[in-house]
Amino acid sequence: xxxxxxxxxxxxxFTANRQFKKAPRLFSSAEGMHYTTVDGRKVIDGSAGLxxxxxxxxxxxIAAAVERQLMTLDFAPTFQMGHPxxxxxxxxxxxxxxxxxxxxxxxxxxxxxxxxxxxxxLAYHRATGQSSRTRLIGRERGYHxxxxxxxxxxxxxxNRRAFATLLPGVDHIRHTHDLxxxxxxxxxxxxxxxxxxxxxxxxxxxxxxxxxxxIVEPVPGSTAVLPPPKGYLQxxxxxxxxxxxxxxxxxxxxxxxxxxxxxAANFFGVTPDLMTTAKGITNGTIPCxxxxxxxxxxxxxxxxxxxxxxxxxxxxxxxxxxxCAAGIATLDIxxxxxxxxxxxxxxxxxxxxxxxxxxxxxxxxxxxxxLMGAVELAPxxxxxxxxxxxxxxxxxxxxxxxxxxxxxxxxxxxLIVEKSHIDQMVSILGDAIxxxx
Ligand code: PMP
Numbered sequence: 001x002x003x004x005x006x007x008x009x010x011x012x013x014f015t016a017n018r019q020f021k022k023a024p025r026l027f028s029s030a031e032g033m034h035y036t037t038v039d040g041r042k043v044i045d046g047s048a049g050l051x052x053x054x055x056x057x058x059x060x061x062i063a064a065a066v067e068r069q070l071m072t073l074d075f076a077p078t079f080q081m082g083h084p085x086x087x088x089x090x091x092x093x094x095x096x097x098x099x100x101x102x103x104x105x106x107x108x109x110x111x112x113x114x115x116x117x118x119x120x121x122l123a124y125h126r127a128t129g130q131s132s133r134t135r136l137i138g139r140e141r142g143y144h145x146x147x148x149x150x151x152x153x154x155x156x157x158x159n160r161r162a163f164a165t166l167l168p169g170v171d172h173i174r175h176t177h178d179l180x181x182x183x184x185x186x187x188x189x190x191x192x193x194x195x196x197x198x199x200x201x202x203x204x205x206x207x208x209x210x211x212x213x214x215i216v217e218p219v220p221g222s223t224a225v226l227p228p229p230k231g232y233l234q235x236x237x238x239x240x241x242x243x244x245x246x247x248x249x250x251x252x253x254x255x256x257x258x259x260x261x262x263x264a265a266n267f268f269g270v271t272p273d274l275m276t277t278a279k280g281i282t283n284g285t286i287p288c289x290x291x292x293x294x295x296x297x298x299x300x301x302x303x304x305x306x307x308x309x310x311x312x313x314x315x316x317x318x319x320x321x322x323x324c325a326a327g328i329a330t331l332d333i334x335x336x337x338x339x340x341x342x343x344x345x346x347x348x349x350x351x352x353x354x355x356x357x358x359x360x361x362x363x364x365x366x367x368x369x370x371l372m373g374a375v376e377l378a379p380x381x382x383x384x385x386x387x388x389x390x391x392x393x394x395x396x397x398x399x400x401x402x403x404x405x406x407x408x409x410x411x412x413x414x415l416i417v418e419k420s421h422i423d424q425m426v427s428i429l430g431d432a433i434x435x436x437x
Pocket of ligand 1: 109112114143145222251252253279
């Protein structure tokens with residue numbers, strides 16, 4: 001490992017800290033299921049980059065499409081003008097969208113998609129004569145990116161403390177121990193509907209007429225994979241329908257095949273009114289995101305004789321030509337290789353492999369859903385993250401990159417993962433857990 005990097009000369013979240021100086025972890029290239037470190041070691045990518053490189057690394061087809069696009073049309077203005085590829089890309093996304101969610105709004109990231117969806121929800125209510133509906137409801141332990149909207153509806157209290165007053169009226173569905181743990185149960189427990197009724201508590205508290213939307217990750221990812229108990233999302237849908245509240249699924253992680261279905265909406269059989277995506281939309285290459293809206297929401301938001309959108313919104317780089325080129329090439333790969341459903345055929349193997357770690361020292365929970373998984377360790381002497389950090393470094397040194405969240409490991413291999421990779425991942429993680437006290 002080179003000691004020439006100057007960690008004082010730049011600032012990056014989560015890296016330029018003392019721990020990183022002690023044990024730098026630097027990637028220099030990537031191909032398929034593997035990263036290569038600066039000192040030439042191959043490391044399995046257990047996290048699909050950051051839940052985004054769904055088709056694996058180094059896809060030449062995407063690189064070629066981006067290069068071609070840059071040589072032809074490098075930029076096209078978003079407002080009043082456009083370019084055909086944006087329409088092609090939107091059409092391709094609409095083809096794979098959950099039923100009826102075929103109105104597409106382009107963004108450049110998950111955080112932008114979340115802020116966009118929240119704004120659309122408010123604009124929809126305003127345009128349909130319900131301007132009292134301004135309140136947004138998130139869920140404790142949800143993560144919705146780092147924009148002001150996403151920070152406010154996000155359920156990680158420490159993340160939003162400094163910004164609490166920016167979106168007044170935001171509230172959060174309760175997270176309970178039962179919701180976060182499926183303590184060694186291989187399948188989701190059954191009591192979801194009961195837990196989702198906490199939304200009724202908030203409706204009672206604030207009044208349905210004040211609530212614009214509820215936003216949840218179908219399976220919270222960044223807080224270390226919390227699959228909902230059976231019936232949870234169905235009940236949220238029922239409560240939202242009953243009270244005229246829009247339901248937003250944040251599918252930034254679960255979108256594009258992560259659960260073995262194109263979207264979590266397909267997996268759970270629950271269709272939201274709005275769906276936020278990013279990450280896998282371009283296989284982690286060119287920044288891009290998209291909000292999928294139902295026709296009801298889209299059409300409801302259009303007002304006046306000119307059919308104007310009741311919302312001024314759009315980014316300089318919305319539907320950037322390179323993002324569209326990368327996105328279309330990505331969707332081609334997903335389609336040609338059946339990747340949006342491949343996870344379904346390997347999810348059971350994945351589940352059993354993860355659950356084989358049960359009984360190792362300090363393992364307190366193991367969770368899985370599709371090709372998401374988490375192994376949770378007990379904190380060492382009450383210090384959250386210390387044991388997790390040591391295990392993460394050990395894994396990295398032995399050939400596995402994993403995303404750490406507290407003392408949990410959130411796992412999400414590229415969807416091209418083979419059983420042999422899963423065996424390797426679990427063996428490296430298991431050995432690290434045994435080694436680290
Ligand atoms: N929503 C969810 C569910 C996410 O997991 C993330 C990123 N991890 C975001 C939003 C934010 O996405 P981005 O980092 O692209 O802004």
